[in-house]
Amino acid sequence: MSSPEKIVIATRESRLALWQAEHVRSLLQALYPACAVELMGMTTRGDQILDRPLSKVGGKGLFVKELETALLDGSAHIAVHSMKDVPMELGEDFTLVAIGPREVPQDAFVSNKYASLDDMPPGTIVGTSSLRREAQLHARYPYLGVTPLRGNLDTRLRKLDSGEYDAIILAAAGLTRLGLKDRIRAVIPAEDSLPAAGQGALGIEALAARKDVAEWLAPLNDPVTAACVRAERAVSRALGGSCEVPLGAYAVPHDAGCDQLWLRGFVASPDGARMATAEFAGSAAEPEALGLKLAAELRAQGADDILACLAK
Numbered sequence: 001m002s003s004p005e006k007i008v009i010a011t012r013e014s015r016l017a018l019w020q021a022e023h024v025r026s027l028l029q030a031l032y033p034a035c036a037v038e039l040m041g042m043t044t045r046g047d048q049i050l051d052r053p054l055s056k057v058g059g060k061g062l063f064v065k066e067l068e069t070a071l072l073d074g075s076a077h078i079a080v081h082s083m084k085d086v087p088m089e090l091g092e093d094f095t096l097v098a099i100g101p102r103e104v105p106q107d108a109f110v111s112n113k114y115a116s117l118d119d120m121p122p123g124t125i126v127g128t129s130s131l132r133r134e135a136q137l138h139a140r141y142p143y144l145g146v147t148p149l150r151g152n153l154d155t156r157l158r159k160l161d162s163g164e165y166d167a168i169i170l171a172a173a174g175l176t177r178l179g180l181k182d183r184i185r186a187v188i189p190a191e192d193s194l195p196a197a198g199q200g201a202l203g204i205e206a207l208a209a210r211k212d213v214a215e216w217l218a219p220l221n222d223p224v225t226a227a228c229v230r231a232e233r234a235v236s237r238a239l240g241g242s243c244e245v246p247l248g249a250y251a252v253p254h255d256a257g258c259d260q261l262w263l264r265g266f267v268a269s270p271d272g273a274r275m276a277t278a279e280f281a282g283s284a285a286e287p288e289a290l291g292l293k294l295a296a297e298l299r300a301q302g303a304d305d306i307l308a309c310l311a312k
Contacts, residue, residue, distance in 0.1 A: 010076035083198025088237035103173035105200035111167035127165035135246035139272030194248030197232035234291025276301035
């Protein structure tokens with residue numbers, strides 16, 4: 001394999017997205033010291049539409065479409081994404097060439113007033129951008145008010161600090177990566193708030209036809225994280241997972257050799273009143289099969305009825 005002379009990374013221009021792209025650039029520069037690695041910042045529709053929930057305006061795919069256009073027209077070689085923002089079905093022109101090691105995958109409780117969700121009294125307001133989090137909050141804390149929260153990470157923190165919310169729920173990974181770990185009052189256990197498929201992992205997308213780009217990026221792939229994320233995404237894909245579906249899927253190695261995965265998942269109504277949950281262990285060598293098995297069990301518990309109600 002010949003070393004690349006230049007790699008252009010398409011990225012959103014939010015602070016977290018730029019951190020992620022800079023992180024991948026540093027890894028590539030260490031791999032290929034003679035290569036010029038450049039960032040191409042772009043504003044996506046998902047960044048522009050801030051007055052409506054993502055589930056109402058097209059889902060998280062709005063964060064990747066413009067970046068994929070840059071791949072198609074040749075102005076960029078790769079795009080860096082938070083894996084939880086990557087649509088479950090990629091277009092035939094695109095592929096994920098690497099999934100990097102995972103940061104803390106759980107949700108984080110952030111508040112200036114309270115130490116945890118358990119400390120919040122009835123009627124206090126929690127902000128979240130996610131139907132998945134909303135459903136789990138309603139199920140576990142039916143006495144709390146849950147209000148939509150949009151904007152990039154800094155905007156969300158600013159809204160909390162201005163008193164619009166008593167607490168907000170964010171991905172712990174983003175706060176950690178931006179040096180804001182001290183804002184986390186508590187990391188919420190997966191048992192209480194199951195993460196989204198791919199949460200905490202970075203994915204690198206390229207054109208499926210660019211085998212050379214896939215070879216350049218292969219050293220950045222983390223096999224264990226990739227297997228976990230593939231299992232999680234298989235659950236979500238099988239059930240039509242998107243911003244419009246309150247669905248969580250979370251896999252971890254189940255043995256010291258990482259030959260087995262333990263996968264948990266759920267589908268719920270947004271109000272948390274109906275919830276199907278399941279968990280299985282299975283081979284890390286066949287993560288999609290494990291995901292499909294769990295999706296089938298969720299269906300056996302009534303997931304299709306829950307999804308049908310969501311579609312009305």
